Amino acid sequence: MTQHVEEKASVGAKELTAVFTVYTASHAFLGFPRYAGETAYEAGWMLPLIAGAISIAAFLAVDAVIARRFPGMDIIEIATTCFGKVSGTLVSLCIVAFLLATNAMVFREFSENVVSTVLPFTPIFLVGGLAMLTALYIAWMGLEGIARTAYILFPVLLVGIVSLCVLTVNWWHPAWLFPVFGRGLPAVLQGGLHACSLVLNVVLLTIVYPHAHNPKDLRRVGVVSIALSSVLVSMFIMAYQMVFPAPGSPSSPFPLYQLARMIYVGRYMQRLESVYVFLWVTAALAKLAVSLWAMGYILASACEWPSFRPALPAMAMLCFALGMWPPNVGLVLHVYDVYYMPWGWLLNLGMPLAVAGLAFAIRGRKRGIHHA
Amino acid sequence: MLKFLAAMVIPLYVLVYTALYGRWLTKRRAPAKAAAAAYALAGLSFAVSAVIFWRLFTR
Numbered sequence: 001m002t003q004h005v006e007e008k009a010s011v012g013a014k015e016l017t018a019v020f021t022v023y024t025a026s027h028a029f030l031g032f033p034r035y036a037g038e039t040a041y042e043a044g045w046m047l048p049l050i051a052g053a054i055s056i057a058a059f060l061a062v063d064a065v066i067a068r069r070f071p072g073m074d075i076i077e078i079a080t081t082c083f084g085k086v087s088g089t090l091v092s093l094c095i096v097a098f099l100l101a102t103n104a105m106v107f108r109e110f111s112e113n114v115v116s117t118v119l120p121f122t123p124i125f126l127v128g129g130l131a132m133l134t135a136l137y138i139a140w141m142g143l144e145g146i147a148r149t150a151y152i153l154f155p156v157l158l159v160g161i162v163s164l165c166v167l168t169v170n171w172w173h174p175a176w177l178f179p180v181f182g183r184g185l186p187a188v189l190q191g192g193l194h195a196c197s198l199v200l201n202v203v204l205l206t207i208v209y210p211h212a213h214n215p216k217d218l219r220r221v222g223v224v225s226i227a228l229s230s231v232l233v234s235m236f237i238m239a240y241q242m243v244f245p246a247p248g249s250p251s252s253p254f255p256l257y258q259l260a261r262m263i264y265v266g267r268y269m270q271r272l273e274s275v276y277v278f279l280w281v282t283a284a285l286a287k288l289a290v291s292l293w294a295m296g297y298i299l300a301s302a303c304e305w306p307s308f309r310p311a312l313p314a315m316a317m318l319c320f321a322l323g324m325w326p327p328n329v330g331l332v333l334h335v336y337d338v339y340y341m342p343w344g345w346l347l348n349l350g351m352p353l354a355v356a357g358l359a360f361a362i363r364g365r366k367r368g369i370h371h372a
Numbered sequence: 373m374l375k376f377l378a379a380m381v382i383p384l385y386v387l388v389y390t391a392l393y394g395r396w397l398t399k400r401r402a403p404a405k406a407a408a409a410a411y412a413l414a415g416l417s418f419a420v421s422a423v424i425f426w427r428l429f430t431r
Contacts, residue, residue: 073406111378125379177420258394268395299409299413302409302410304402304403304405304406305397305402305406305410306402310389310390310393310410311390311413313386313389313419314413314414314416316391317382317383317386317417317418317421318416318417318421320421321383321420321421321424321425322415322420322424324424324428325424
């Protein structure tokens with residue numbers, strides 16, 4: 001099905017690793033540290049690690065099926081080949097709707113963060129509109145453009161997160177990480193499973209299969225990007241919880257900004273938040289651009305369009321409008337906590353696993369009948 | 373009301389752009405669902421933007 005989309009970019013393993021690491025690690029700057037602190041208290045830093053482990057296992061299972069039975073095909077092509085065109089279109093539309101909801105939420109959260117912290121007198125429409133325009137431009141450049149942007153951004157993000165953690169070392173209180181399991185092991189494990197909703201690498205990796213320069217490298221790309229982003233987010237939450245005690249997490253919606261404001265390493269090394277705001281904005285824009293590209297690409301594949309680009313302005317407009325729908329950011333956080341996190345993993349991990357598992361069973365049965 | 377009308381210029385442009393793409397697909401004898409999807413996406417993005425912008429700019 002995807003053979004109809006002309007823009008078949010070919011991207012190397014390093015660039016894809018950078019794209020997916022930036023994509024997931026950017027949650028460190030959004031609402032996830034708040035959610036982790038609220039769900040697991042002192043064990044909030046464990047959630048990304050648990051989610052990473054579950055996501056890696058799910059990705060390896062899907063990857064094994066694709067490599068053995070459907071080489072060179074993406075998850076939508078597999079659904080179309082095994083279950084028919086209608087099912088393939090349905091799978092595509094479900095993924096697009098999920099990405100649209102994710103993007104609208106990230107967009108609103110990001111715009112509110114910028115307006116509340118650094119641009120208090122600027123209308124949110126202007127901040128959001130410029131952000132969406134930039135994301136649209138990056139997505140318009142296609143996967144190769146996104147990959148190059150992410151590849152340049154990747155070291156900056158890496159150095160940024162590590163330096164932010166290290167520069168606040170004089171404020172750390174390691175005792176605030178105890179008791180180790182916070183609200184208890186069941187709550188931590190459940191929180192870890194729910195945190196899988198944010199590791200969209202699994203569903204996106206199954207879509208970029210035909211774009212990999214060498215599809216055999218994708219297993220390494222998946223494992224490295226999920227593991228690295230989980231460790232980065234976990235490290236950030238750990239540093240954050242050593243500076244601000246976990247019970248206070250629900251009342252702090254801007255973790256990166258708060259942590260950056262705490263930096264004081266002498267008279268000449270203080271108040272570095274303006275530096276980190278660039279990092280925060282760039283990472284959020286890269287995330288928005290990847291989601292926009294993925295939505296356009298999947299829609300173009302499902303509708304047999306020759307190009308994904310004409311879908312992008314309408315998708316960006318939908319994201320912008322849906323992001324502005326909630327009257328306040330509190331409602332966005334409520335939707336995030338009550339609907340998105342507890343159920344998002346079903347679509348993110350469950351859908352690729354179900355499609356790959358059923359396709360494997362059907363292909364196996366057909367082969368069995370054929371050999372008999 | 374004026375703010376709403378001004379804000380609707382962009383969704384209108386997106387509607388025209390996506391609908392023209394749908395018309396181009398029809399002329400190119402693409403599958404029927406390809407053109408229909410383009411028109412549906414154009415209509416959906418315009419309608420959603422109109423509802424939300426109306427709520428934002430006229431209350």
